[in-house]
Amino acid sequence: MASIHNAVLDLKRLDLLANGNSSIHRLDARAKVLVTLIFTICVVSNDRYELTALFPFFIFPVAMISLANLPPLFIMKKIALLCPFVVAVGIFNPVFDRVIILQLGSIGISGGWISFASIMARSTLTVGAAFILVASTGFTAVCQALEGLGMPKVFAVQLLFLYRYIFVLTEESGRASRARELRSCGKKGQGIHSFGSLVGHLLLRTWQRAERIHMAMLARGFTGAFHASRQSRFGIPEIRFVLAWSALFIFLRFQNASQLLGSLVTGLFP
Amino acid sequence: MSHHIVEVRNLQHVYSDGTAALKDISFIITHGESVGIIGANGAGKSTLLQHLNGSLEPTGGSIHIGHTPLSKGTLPDIRRTVGMVFQDPDDQLFMPTVYDDVAFGPLNLGYSIDDVEQRVTEVLELVGAGHLRDKPPYHLSGGEKKRVAIATVLSMSPDILVMDEPTNGLDPFARRQLMKLMKDFKHTRIFTSHDLDMVLELCGRVIVLHEGEVWADGPPLEIFGNSKLLAECRLEKPLSMQGCPVCGNNPAKDIN
Numbered sequence A: 001m002a003s004i005h006n007a008v009l010d011l012k013r014l015d016l017l018a019n020g021n022s023s024i025h026r027l028d029a030r031a032k033v034l035v036t037l038i039f040t041i042c043v044v045s046n047d048r049y050e051l052t053a054l055f056p057f058f059i060f061p062v063a064m065i066s067l068a069n070l071p072p073l074f075i076m077k078k079i080a081l082l083c084p085f086v087v088a089v090g091i092f093n094p095v096f097d098r099v100i101i102l103q104l105g106s107i108g109i110s111g112g113w114i115s116f117a118s119i120m121a122r123s124t125l126t127v128g129a130a131f132i133l134v135a136s137t138g139f140t141a142v143c144q145a146l147e148g149l150g151m152p153k154v155f156a157v158q159l160l161f162l163y164r165y166i167f168v169l170t171e172e173s174g175r176a177s178r179a180r181e182l183r184s185c186g187k188k189g190q191g192i193h194s195f196g197s198l199v200g201h202l203l204l205r206t207w208q209r210a211e212r213i214h215m216a217m218l219a220r221g222f223t224g225a226f227h228a229s230r231q232s233r234f235g236i237p238e239i240r241f242v243l244a245w246s247a248l249f250i251f252l253r254f255q256n257a258s259q260l261l262g263s264l265v266t267g268l269f270p
Numbered sequence B: 001m002s003h004h005i006v007e008v009r010n011l012q013h014v015y016s017d018g019t020a021a022l023k024d025i026s027f028i029i030t031h032g033e034s035v036g037i038i039g040a041n042g043a044g045k046s047t048l049l050q051h052l053n054g055s056l057e058p059t060g061g062s063i064h065i066g067h068t069p070l071s072k073g074t075l076p077d078i079r080r081t082v083g084m085v086f087q088d089p090d091d092q093l094f095m096p097t098v099y100d101d102v103a104f105g106p107l108n109l110g111y112s113i114d115d116v117e118q119r120v121t122e123v124l125e126l127v128g129a130g131h132l133r134d135k136p137p138y139h140l141s142g143g144e145k146k147r148v149a150i151a152t153v154l155s156m157s158p159d160i161l162v163m164d165e166p167t168n169g170l171d172p173f174a175r176r177q178l179m180k181l182m183k184d185f186k187h188t189r190i191f192t193s194h195d196l197d198m199v200l201e202l203c204g205r206v207i208v209l210h211e212g213e214v215w216a217d218g219p220p221l222e223i224f225g226n227s228k229l230l231a232e233c234r235l236e237k238p239l240s241m242q243g244c245p246v247c248g249n250n251p252a253k254d255i256n
């Protein structure tokens, strides 16, 4: 569980990256949320056997990471953390879907493998875009933007609380499991018994701490709305940012740019 | 100003597990008073303080802040009046950076962003935490967290300052700094502490809690001079009133 603890500290680092001051950071959160949404829709709506058409979309995360000065390795590691879940979702495709749809020399590649690869590519793209959004905007600002874009306030606040409680839960679990490790002197810590009671304690403690934090928020005048501490408005740079990227995404969605490039190259050099 | 009177009448609190933490507490604190609430661990100090801004609901009895009874409807106003520093700073700090955390209250009160900026800067300087501004609260040491937690409350300019063990975990310098800050605070101050020397120095009045009841209520010298009372309530004289173990001088004798 110590590793969960570290993973969450990392999540906080993601949030901290949002304090940067690049041209991307300075954009109004709504613009970034909007572009990320359009990006996600364009990527996800691709056909399940589509693979080549997805590659050009990687230009968006790459461009954002470099423009916003985000640490690329860190973001990639975060995405890799989710890989096991994605693999679990897609792993049965090759088993059930054995129709050969691509012939590479003598090796036939089944539709299952193609769709598996496609799932991997799509989730890398969308999860990556979400991480980049949080890292360049901050979770609080993302929620505010969602609210500004018409999501009901209740949902926005719920989302924020969920996010805070993830931290609360993992902090508590980090502390509790460290205490258990230290006192079990390298042995397994009386096995399942102490583990069961540890989990029980954990839920109670998390509940209580969440309640106390909520109390502290109420004590400081919290009425269900989070206010931004940075002023921002939807101006010319935002409009340019949204229009340019969404035009590109929609183009990439309806034109297979890889094939286009391929046929261009083969057309030029017959 | 009658506005800042704190009146507690026959307050009782029973926790959901059946623990009777407060049994019939009554007192009135008038404007500008500095009151120390002392008592052993588990005496009910934190429970009592959490009632003062409506964080806990009384099982019996009532609380009035400036003649306004504490109820659901008056809660927002009362929370603006009563600034509360919780015992555990981890409960109080929940935003991604120190700045955001200190700005949280003033933003909720509807101040403009420029005002908030100025206020946060002032308050962080006041508690000696200006350099921590852009740090995430969870990376701070215990004492630094405590100072930031105090700043989050001061930034809302409360009329009544309530603090649960404010100097707990502070280094001597930070403790001095905080004591000066509390001395300079013009309005009503109510705090709990095991730091009896601080209570002696800062308070005009001391309330002794023992097992959920008020056992004594009076000027500090009177309370700390009553050895029988202190022993019953598992308390001690402040160090400054005890005989000096090195030179044998006993300042308590001069006082009596």
Ligand SMILES: Nc1ncnc2c1ncn2[C@@H]1O[C@H](COP(=O)(O)OP(=O)(O)O)[C@@H](O)[C@H]1O
Pocket: B015, B016, B017, B019, B020, B021, B039, B040, B041, B042, B043, B044, B045, B046, B047, B048
């Ligand atoms: N959430 C709770 N549930 C049940 N009992 C509690 C809870 N919080 C505190 N208590 C009990 O209430 C009593 C008073 O606690 P508290 O007010 O925290 O004391 P202290 O004077 O040390 O601040 C203690 O006996 C404690 O065990």
Ligand SMILES: [Mg+2]
Pocket: B045, B046, B047, B087, B164
């Ligand atoms: Mg306490």
